[in-house]
Amino acid sequence: MRRIGGFLLVLFIAIATTTGVAFLLYRNELGRLRDAISRGSLVANLDTGPIEYADSGAGIPLLSIHGAGGGFDQGLALAADLVGEGFRVIAPSRFGYLRTPVPKDPSLAAQGEAHAALLSKLNVPKAVVVGVSAGARSAVELTLRHPDKVAALILIVPALYPPTSPVSIDVIRGNKFAFWAVNAGGDFAWWAAENIAPSILIRFVGVRPALVAVAPQAERDRVMSFVRSVEPLSRRLSGINIDSTPELDKLPLEEITAPTMIISARDDLFNTLPTAEFAAAKIPGAKLVVYDTGGHLLVGQAQEVRTAVRTFLAGAGVITSSDSPRQVLPH
Structure with a gap:
């Protein structure tokens, strides 16, 4: 029992440490992105x-x-x-x-x-x-x-x-998560998916992940730069909501x-x-x-x-x- 208890304690500490580091990285990245969009425009x-x-x-x-x-x-x-x-x-x-x-x-x-x-x-x-x-x-x-x-x-x-x-875009399993992140204005959810499962977001922005996987490095970087450009998601949510329910009349x-x-x-x-x-x-x-x-x-x-x-x-x-x-x- 002591061994099990010790293992659980170590596991808890490892999870807490990993979570803390991830959150710190997220806060730093979010701060950098917010600073970037605060400059360069009028x-x-x-x-x-x-x-x-x-x-x-x-x-x-x-x-x-x-x-x-x-x-x-x-x-x-x-x-x-x-x-x-x-x-x-x-x-x-x-x-x-x-x-x-x-x-x-x-x-x-x-x-x-x-x-x-x-x-x-x-x-x-x-x-x-x-x-x-x-x-x-x-x-x-x-x-x-x-x-x-x-x-x-x-x-x-x-x-x-x-x-x-x-x-439109197919509402498949991965896209359901991305839809949820967008609808919630979830900055952390988008950032986490970008770092843990980027293929979900690549598909969500209309590209087959397999195509990106075999593309030259410069193109892979361009795709991920586009995915990152959606951050901070919360600062773009109002516009996304407008774009998601447009009145598309025949012009x-x-x-x-x-x-x-x-x-x-x-x-x-x-x-x-x-x-x-x-x-x-x-x-x-x-x-x-x-x-x-x-x-x-x-x-x-x-x-x-x-x-x-x-x-x-x-x-x-x-x-x-x-x-x-x-x-x-x-x-």
């Missing part, structure tokens, strides 16, 4: 309400609109990964994300107006507009409502109106006049391909690029996407060169 007080945004780089203005779980930081990272250098990147935090509050009217139409108001506030008459995932919704609203402000529209894995097959896509490019992947676990194909068929002259693999984060395709985007912008007369963009040209 808040514009617009008629539509306060909007947090980052304004980085020099060159052609590019409005980078993040997806669900994002913020200005994700907008900057996505622009760097999928578009590349040579642009002045304006990356707002959409309604409910980080320092942008939820307004009385959180509709997609209101978000599109907020994008337009931010560009006007920054004296940007026209910009390339990139909408990723759920960010594609307000990118389209902006383009329809203020066509004069959009030099070109690029929709990447767009979560738009689904004509037949809805944009008059045929009225879009801006040069448009749409990108998706066949193995996107969010099932954005049918929506991408539908939008490309409706938008006059839209260019559709579909990759066989890559998932929702276009794993392994980042360089190809950058090349395709810059070639498209050069072909549309928006930039002077796909290698070294220098100016927005009039249409």
